[in-house]
Amino acid sequence: MTKLSYLHEPGVLQNLAARYELNEIYTYTGNILIAINPFQRLPHLYDTHMMEQYKGAGFGELSPHVFAVADVAYRAMINEGKSNSILVSGESGAGKTETTKMLMRYLAYLGGRSGIEGRTVEQQVLESNPVLEAFGNAKTVRNNNSSRFGKFVEIQFDKSGRISGAAIRTYLLERSRVCQVNSPERNYHCFYLLCAAPPEEIAKYKLENPKSFHYLNQSDCYELDGVDDADEYLATRRAMDIVGITEEEQDAIFRVVAAILHIGNIDFAKGEEIDSSVLKDEKSRFHLKMAAELLMCDAQGLEDALIKRVMVTPEEVITRTLDPGSAIVSRDGLAKTLYSRLFDWLVDKINVSIGQDPNSKSLIGVLDIYGFESFKCNSFEQFCINFTNEKLQQHFNQHVFKMEQEEYTKEEINWSYIEFVDNQDVLDLIEKKPGGIIALLDEACMFPKSTHETFAQKLYQTFTKNKRFIKPKLSRTNFTISHYAGEVTYQADQFLDKNKDYVVAEHQDLMNASKCSFVASLFPPLAVETSKASKFSSIGSRFKVQLQSLMETLSSTEPHYIRCVKPNNVLKPAIFENSNIIQQLRCGGVLEAIRISCAGYPTRRTFYEFLHRFSVLAPEYLEGNFDDKIACQKILDKMNLQGYQIGKNKVFLRAGQMAQLDAKRADVLGKAARTIQRQIRTHMARKEFIMLRKAAIILQSCCRGKLACKMYEKMRQEAAAIKVQKNLRGYISRNSYTTLRSSAIILQTGFRAMSARNEFRFRKQTKAAITIQAQWRCHRDYSYYNDLKNATLTYQCAWRQRIARRELKNSKWLQETGALKAKDNWKNVLRS
Numbered sequence: 001m002t003k004l005s006y007l008h009e010p011g012v013l014q015n016l017a018a019r020y021e022l023n024e025i026y027t028y029t030g031n032i033l034i035a036i037n038p039f040q041r042l043p044h045l046y047d048t049h050m051m052e053q054y055k056g057a058g059f060g061e062l063s064p065h066v067f068a069v070a071d072v073a074y075r076a077m078i079n080e081g082k083s084n085s086i087l088v089s090g091e092s093g094a095g096k097t098e099t100t101k102m103l104m105r106y107l108a109y110l111g112g113r114s115g116i117e118g119r120t121v122e123q124q125v126l127e128s129n130p131v132l133e134a135f136g137n138a139k140t141v142r143n144n145n146s147s148r149f150g151k152f153v154e155i156q157f158d159k160s161g162r163i164s165g166a167a168i169r170t171y172l173l174e175r176s177r178v179c180q181v182n183s184p185e186r187n188y189h190c191f192y193l194l195c196a197a198p199p200e201e202i203a204k205y206k207l208e209n210p211k212s213f214h215y216l217n218q219s220d221c222y223e224l225d226g227v228d229d230a231d232e233y234l235a236t237r238r239a240m241d242i243v244g245i246t247e248e249e250q251d252a253i254f255r256v257v258a259a260i261l262h263i264g265n266i267d268f269a270k271g272e273e274i275d276s277s278v279l280k281d282e283k284s285r286f287h288l289k290m291a292a293e294l295l296m297c298d299a300q301g302l303e304d305a306l307i308k309r310v311m312v313t314p315e316e317v318i319t320r321t322l323d324p325g326s327a328i329v330s331r332d333g334l335a336k337t338l339y340s341r342l343f344d345w346l347v348d349k350i351n352v353s354i355g356q357d358p359n360s361k362s363l364i365g366v367l368d369i370y371g372f373e374s375f376k377c378n379s380f381e382q383f384c385i386n387f388t389n390e391k392l393q394q395h396f397n398q399h400v401f402k403m404e405q406e407e408y409t410k411e412e413i414n415w416s417y418i419e420f421v422d423n424q425d426v427l428d429l430i431e432k433k434p435g436g437i438i439a440l441l442d443e444a445c446m447f448p449k450s451t452h453e454t455f456a457q458k459l460y461q462t463f464t465k466n467k468r469f470i471k472p473k474l475s476r477t478n479f480t481i482s483h484y485a486g487e488v489t490y491q492a493d494q495f496l497d498k499n500k501d502y503v504v505a506e507h508q509d510l511m512n513a514s515k516c517s518f519v520a521s522l523f524p525p526l527a528v529e530t531s532k533a534s535k536f537s538s539i540g541s542r543f544k545v546q547l548q549s550l551m552e553t554l555s556s557t558e559p560h561y562i563r564c565v566k567p568n569n570v571l572k573p574a575i576f577e578n579s580n581i582i583q584q585l586r587c588g589g590v591l592e593a594i595r596i597s598c599a600g601y602p603t604r605r606t607f608y609e610f611l612h613r614f615s616v617l618a619p620e621y622l623e624g625n626f627d628d629k630i631a632c633q634k635i636l637d638k639m640n641l642q643g644y645q646i647g648k649n650k651v652f653l654r655a656g657q658m659a660q661l662d663a664k665r666a667d668v669l670g671k672a673a674r675t676i677q678r679q680i681r682t683h684m685a686r687k688e689f690i691m692l693r694k695a696a697i698i699l700q701s702c703c704r705g706k707l708a709c710k711m712y713e714k715m716r717q718e719a720a721a722i723k724v725q726k727n728l729r730g731y732i733s734r735n736s737y738t739t740l741r742s743s744a745i746i747l748q749t750g751f752r753a754m755s756a757r758n759e760f761r762f763r764k765q766t767k768a769a770i771t772i773q774a775q776w777r778c779h780r781d782y783s784y785y786n787d788l789k790n791a792t793l794t795y796q797c798a799w800r801q802r803i804a805r806r807e808l809k810n811s812k813w814l815q816e817t818g819a820l821k822a823k824d825n826w827k828n829v830l831r832s
């Protein structure tokens with residue numbers, strides 16, 4: 001918000017609306033966190049990953065978040081050793097309780113102990129929520145799970161920042177709700193949870209449908225959307241286990257709750273005597289019996305305690321009867337006292353179980369207190385609630401405005417005054433002693449003849465001129481107070497009754513005599529002096545004292561503010577009602593806070609603190625014997641910061657300048673740390689290196705001796721093996737050569753023999769063939785010759801025959817001359 005260029009209501013509203021549309025429900029205005037109720041689960045915003053992100057992150061580094069506020073508070077506590085508080089405020093249904101739960105979850109995450117057996121403090125603190133909600137929350141018009149009590153949870157831390165204890169302080173439980181509830185609201189959740197318990201429990205407590213109980217059926221709302229009372233009952237039981245409430249105690253607690261429901265169903269009729277009453281019918285008798293049984297007290301005693309009063313005067317003991325109307329008041333009184341004592345017991349028990357750390361020096365307190373209320377009918381509860389809110393508003397004012405500006409004036413820095421609405425006058429009107437409304441109310445309560453009318457008249461007379469007090473024109477008992485958040489008209493009718501807190505002696509005695517030790521312990525015997533003294537004790541005054549003590553606690557802490565805003569009255573997501581929201585921002589002083597954050601100096605440090613923290617940025621100015629103020633100025637100038645102011649004792653920084661300085665400081669320290677780390681690491685590494693080297697050398701020499709032996713042996717063996725191999729190979733090759741050669745020779749011989757044989761055979765065959773051929777040829781030639789011869793012979797014969805014939809023929813002719821010649825011719829023929 002402080003970065004907006006145009007800082008006016010529409011701009012602020014527009015910014016919030018735009019962010020809300022994107023489900024960015026958190027926005028910073030300076031150091032104040034505005035949280036707009038999303039009315040829908042946004043689990044990604046709260047998971048462990050988110051917590052890891054915010055752990056140790058600078059404020060403003062990440063998106064605005066409730067975890068960031070818790071982280072700042074935690075870091076401030078650790079670094080400065082100072083207690084911190086986170087004040088969560090806003091109207092009913094704005095999301096205070098949810099925000100508180102997230103804060104506690106985150107603080108448990110930061111300061112929780114892991115790996116511890118049993119229930120840890122943080123677990124018990126977290127689990128106390130469902131128990132307190134079951135007994136202290138109810139559905140109202142404005143919120144389905146409205147806290148009907150205020151709560152301040154103090155988480156204690158040890159020196160190392162671990163959670164070491166916790167305490168829960170509660171404020172002003174709305175007692176009247178136990179007996180009176182209007183549509184569409186509900187009574188406290190626990191009544192409905194018990195009616196939805198498993199059947200055996202219902203039977204044990206003789207319960208029925210919630211519609212049958214007077215304390216529940218005055219409203220026609222019995223169920224909550226999206227809530228299963230049966231499941232919630234079991235969850236509450238489990239949570240009770242975790243916070244250390246034993247099984248027997250749980251049984252007694254639910255017996256008391258059931259008894260209250262039965263008490264509510266006891267009705268009265270007029271008795272025979274004047275101003276007396278009797279139980280109305282059998283049904284009433286049954287419920288009376290049941291209530292007595294559950295509370296383990298005498299049924300007749302209970303009846304008497306409801307309809308009779310014993311007055312002890314110096315002369316005698318007088319028993320007085322009550323008319324039916326008074327009997328009902330008496331009955332409701334008992335129910336309310338039982339319930340509020342039960343609630344207080346639960347808170348005490350949770351505190352005892354969680355345990356406190358008396359040695360704790362620092363704590364973080366988280367305040368979740370009912371928001372400002374303004375209904376059609378506003379009674380004493382709204383008066384107290386709005387008184388609380390006025391107180392908180394003043395604390396806020398004091399912190400953000402008053403102290404701021406007073407400080408500027410005191411420190412004499414240049415500063416133009418910012419106007420703000422101071423509500424001290426409203427507080428004076430309510431709590432001033434004497435003369436404030438509470439004081440007048442107490443007076444009226446102690447004066448027996450007072451009525452609400454006389455009380456109202458007294459108010460009108462006393463405050464005629466008070467501009468914060470208005471008398472409505474047409475009313476005789478109403479009065480209006482102009483609160484910081486608007487005008488609220490209160491009905492004075494029940495102020496007197498509601499302010500009186502005393503337990504009727506008969507009720508006290510009866511309960512104290514209960515056979516159930518739990519019930520008896522809720523009504524411890526009164527000290528003699530107290531019982532003799534005035535029975536009246538003012539709830540208003542007691543509450544005022546409680547608030548005073550709360551304010552003192554808060555004043556001793558560094559406050560952080562979370563303003564919860566309810567975006568619409570229909571309790572639905574994504575609806576942003578401008579006028580509704582701007583009203584809440586105005587009432588919460590958010591707009592003025594923005595102005596002051598921008599215009600003012602939100603961070604300031606004494607010179608000593610400043611130098612202590614930032615002298616690392618310019619150590620030369622510390623050594624140079626400068627005055628502290630000048631040294632601060634020189635450091636700031638060196639860092640090029642502008643707009644800051646130096647007062648008489650303090651340095652005043654503009655928004656964001658502290659972060660700049662811190663970032664630079666972190667840088668310098670980081671560098672220094674890195675140098676130190678480097679040196680140390682070098683030193684350590686060197687040391688280790690030398691040691692290792694020595695050891696390595698020793699090892700190496702040992703190893704090498706052994707290794708050399710081994711290697712020599714190995715080499716020897718290898719050489720021998722090679723030799724053997726060589727020999728073997730020689731032998732093998734020689735062998736194989738011989739074998740091969742002999743087999744080759746054999747083969748060759750064989751082959752040659754075979755060849756020779758073959759050749760021989762061939763030759764023989766050839767020879768035979770030739771012989772055959774020759775023979776055949778001879779034969780052929782012979783036969784041919786024969787043939788030829790034969791032919792020749794034949795021819796010769798023929799020839800000779802012819803010749804012979806011829807010769808014969810010629811013989812005669814040749815006989816003498818040619819015989820010899822023919823013979824020669826013949827020889828020639830033969831030769832050819």
Ligand SMILES: Nc1ncnc2c1ncn2[C@@H]1O[C@H](COP(=O)(O)OP(=O)(O)OP(=O)(O)O)[C@@H](O)[C@H]1O
Binds near residue numbers: 093097144145
């Ligand atoms: N951060 C959130 N995320 C989701 N839902 C939320 C958140 N804050 C509030 N709500 C819703 O709004 C409802 C009302 O919130 P819550 O009970 O915290 O209001 P309250 O300010 O404590 O009211 P009262 O003063 O009446 O006790 C819750 O029941 C829940 O449904």
